[in-house]
Amino acid sequence: MEHVQVLIAGGGIAGLSAAIWCQRLGLSCLLVEKSDRLGGQLHQIHNEIWDFPPRIYPRGASLLEELCQHPAIQKLNVRLREELLAIDRDAHIVTTSRTAYRVDYLLIATGVTPNEIPALNGCKRVLPPAFSTTAEAASVAGLELAVIGGGDRALESAVNLTTHARHVYLLIRSNQLRGRSDWLRKIAALPNLSVLWETEVKGYQHTGERLLLKLASRRPENPTELFVDWILPRIGVHGNCAGLDGLPTFGEGYLKTDEFQRADDSWIYGSGDATNGAEYASLSLAVGQAMKAVKHMSMQCRSANRF
Numbered sequence: 254m255e256h257v258q259v260l261i262a263g264g265g266i267a268g269l270s271a272a273i274w275c276q277r278l279g280l281s282c283l284l285v286e287k288s289d290r291l292g293g294q295l296h297q298i299h300n301e302i303w304d305f306p307p308r309i310y311p312r313g314a315s316l317l318e319e320l321c322q323h324p325a326i327q328k329l330n331v332r333l334r335e336e337l338l339a340i341d342r343d344a345h346i347v348t349t350s351r352t353a354y355r356v357d358y359l360l361i362a363t364g365v366t367p368n369e370i371p372a373l374n375g376c377k378r379v380l381p382p383a384f385s386t387t388a389e390a391a392s393v394a395g396l397e398l399a400v401i402g403g404g405d406r407a408l409e410s411a412v413n414l415t416t417h418a419r420h421v422y423l424l425i426r427s428n429q430l431r432g433r434s435d436w437l438r439k440i441a442a443l444p445n446l447s448v449l450w451e452t453e454v455k456g457y458q459h460t461g462e463r464l465l466l467k468l469a470s471r472r473p474e475n476p477t478e479l480f481v482d483w484i485l486p487r488i489g490v491h492g493n494c495a496g497l498d499g500l501p502t503f504g505e506g507y508l509k510t511d512e513f514q515r516a517d518d519s520w521i522y523g524s525g526d527a528t529n530g531a532e533y534a535s536l537s538l539a540v541g542q543a544m545k546a547v548k549h550m551s552m553q554c555r556s557a558n559r560f
């Protein structure tokens with residue numbers, strides 16, 4: 254069985270930053286990434302990134318391009334299309350979709366996955382989670398769309414889409430916004446955006462190129478059926494918890510860690526969105542946490558070697 258000093262699961266910014274720190278602190282590492290490319294959510298950022306100092310990046314792909322030029326990433330031992338599946342906490346063995354490793358330290362940096370709406374299972378008119386309402390908005394020009402969700406991302410998406418779409422319906426399950434209240438002012442000023450409060454999708458029917466949504470609402474004035482061309486669910490995310498069986502979690506599948514980014518075992522660490530919950534998801538935090546986790550591993554290593 255292959256022995257790995259630090260196994261990093263997840264090739265987003267959290268995992269890549271951890272790899273840089275491994276090299277900096279003299280630890281050898283292997284990174285396994287479930288998909289066929291590095292970068293994670295960086296591929297989905299089509300907005301300007303101005304809160305990751307000191308540079309302003311036009312989009313996530315530009316940041317990733319620069320990150321991949323880093324000498325530590327160029328040299329990094331990466332295995333793509335390999336997924337963390339299970340952890341044997343007593344034996345220090347990590348099982349992936351390809352093999353099993355004997356591991357000194359594991360860093361879980363597996364990020365998040367968008368939530369899905371079970372009532373839309375099998376629906377062919379659902380835009381993918383990575384759909385950009387800025388870069389790709391022109392592709393829905395002249396069409397009618399339903400955006401589902403009441404958080405900042407749903408509201409921002411609905412507002413962005415009004416630039417090209419004929420009409421946007423924003424379906425919100427509750428009677429209040431989860432997102433910032435100043436969105437209400439913006440929404441009110443848009444003639445091609447309607448909010449359907451306290452409304453949920455219960456089913457759908459394909460009718461040619463269009464979709465008939467079946468709705469349920471506590472408000473009698475709201476429609477029970479709605480024709481649209483596309484649906485864009487924006488109902489939040491959950492932590493990617495493959496392999497987390499028996500490890501402490503909170504909220505929707507997020508790994509709970511201590512002040513050194515450790516889960517409850519001394520050899521399992523977490524960083525990035527997988528440990529932060531949606532409220533604190535950010536590039537800066539993911540990078541900082543990676544440093545702390547790897548620094549702590551290196552200190553543990555040094556003190557173990559002293560005896």
Ligand SMILES: Cc1cc2nc3c(=O)[nH]c(=O)nc-3n(C[C@H](O)[C@H](O)[C@H](O)COP(=O)(O)OP(=O)(O)OC[C@H]3O[C@@H](n4cnc5c(N)ncnc54)[C@H](O)[C@@H]3O)c2cc1C
Nearest residue numbers: 263265266267287293294336337363364525526534535536
């Ligand atoms: C549209 C959008 C705009 C954003 N804008 C900003 C912004 O302006 N500023 C900012 O600070 N933040 C922004 N963010 C948030 C930021 O992108 C994230 O906080 C950050 O990218 C999280 O990095 P991560 O490495 O923790 O997770 P991710 O980027 O999600 O990476 C996790 C990786 O792990 C892989 N993986 C999952 N499960 C497994 C498994 N079992 N085994 C192996 N690999 C696995 C995934 O395929 C993925 O590549 C934005 C996010 C989005 C979606």
